[in-house]
Amino acid sequence: MSFEDRLGAVASAVGVRLESALADYGDLDVAQAMRWATKGGKRLRGFLVIEGAILHDVPERHAIEVAAAIEAVHAYSLVHDDLPCMDDDALRRGQPTVHIRWDEATAVLAGDALQTLAFELLTDPACHPDGAVRADLALSLARAAGAGGMVRGQALDIAAERADTPLTLEGTRALQAGKTGALIGWAAEAGPRLAASDIGPLSDYARALGLAFQIADDVLDIEGDAAVAGKAVGKDAAAGKSTFVAHLGLDGAKAEADRLVQEACDALAPYGDRADVLRDCAAYVVARDR
């Protein structure tokens, strides 16, 4: 099975789990919007959970709950990010965003409830028989997603847009470590957390991967095709955002991404060739077109 087929298969399985988790909420706009917001996408974070869990011999029935949870958090962050008061995006994964398809109030509530759903999935006994493991998963996710993690990155992004002087390269790194790095890191570490094992190697892998992912996103914003990407491109450059491309140039950014892919692969050494899927994943992250 090719890497992209495997990624697609995991994405389907995570999608099925999210659908069943959302089936109970009836037909209110907010419930429909939650289903809409969790459809499609690469489900890279869910994939990292599943593959990290396989490396640590965690049963898939547990890993799938965690994968669904991180995709719910990711979906919540996108729904709120797309709001008019934030990035004001009308298109996501090739479809109208939630506030366009419904309205802003529904988008606020759907994002809120998707975040809640993530913690529900993680703390349900179906996720893991040991309550201490469930609590640890939820605690580490809260730290990664909250005002010291992802939300901090988003807040730094807003502050940077309003500032008179552009961010330094180090400032851009710090922003992205929160905005995209925190959830990617948590996803990669979830497997060893489920096994109560050392998160060290996958943590190092994810730190390099997350940065490579964001650099690739910045490159896509310049070189990408909106029809393939399923979202607007060229927006960051037009807004004069402090992207990695702005700091390093297009070629410099691509070289840095390649270096980070190598760094990510090296971090997987303790797993030997059992981690080849995650090495493929690192290569995919910088080569993708969406």
Added chain:
Amino acid sequence: MSFEDRLGAVASAVGVRLESALADYGDLDVAQAMRWATKGGKRLRGFLVIEGAILHDVPERHAIEVAAAIEAVHAYSLVHDDLPCMDDDALRRGQPTVHIRWDEATAVLAGDALQTLAFELLTDPACHPDGAVRADLALSLARAAGAGGMVRGQALDIAAERADTPLTLEGTRALQAGKTGALIGWAAEAGPRLAASDIGPLSDYARALGLAFQIADDVLDIEGDAAVAGKAVGKDAAAGKSTFVAHLGLDGAKAEADRLVQEACDALAPYGDRADVLRDCAAYVVARDR
């Protein structure tokens, strides 16, 4: 100590805990907004946690974490509720709302991170030494706050405002059971959950209390003084909302609130006079002026 003094003392203690939890997030707008949004208020939900915990001999150092968590969730719901796309309120607890003091993006992010903080507090070992208890607290809160609980109530509220026909009394009850009842219920049940005891009596108490609380809110919206209440009054009536007063009349609503207070007090029978503070609380809820 009078009931109001005791309520105030608990509110202070919960406020101190929230302040220390929020101290680490630095001085970004979002961090300042989180502190702003958690200041003041009666902290009724936190009080229910503390008093329920005392009835079950739970150490206060554990209960205070849970009280801070429920107040963080409550604050998140208010920040998002006040947004222009929701209730569009400029005043809360006598102060400008977060999107007025800062901006909408900061209000969205601050609300998001306050929700996250609640789950962080509940799943940290400081909350309870037993991981299964921590996970149970977080799971039950997620169920109470999410698209099957509080958010469902908020979505029903939005749907009702847009509908051509007003809600029935039963529909209004169902809406409020989610919108205000779910968190009040969870708060009252948290004490027995911390002790891994039967939540039954406090669950019954809270169901009646939550409804009485909402009816009192509807009465305050008619009879209240904005300066005392610290928020706009008369809005629900002006908007033609399906309040309990609209269904039952002012006198009928007051009589129903009194009946519910009695029902709440009766539910506390298994605790004898140890639960007198919670009986005072029920009486306070319908007699308050803010």
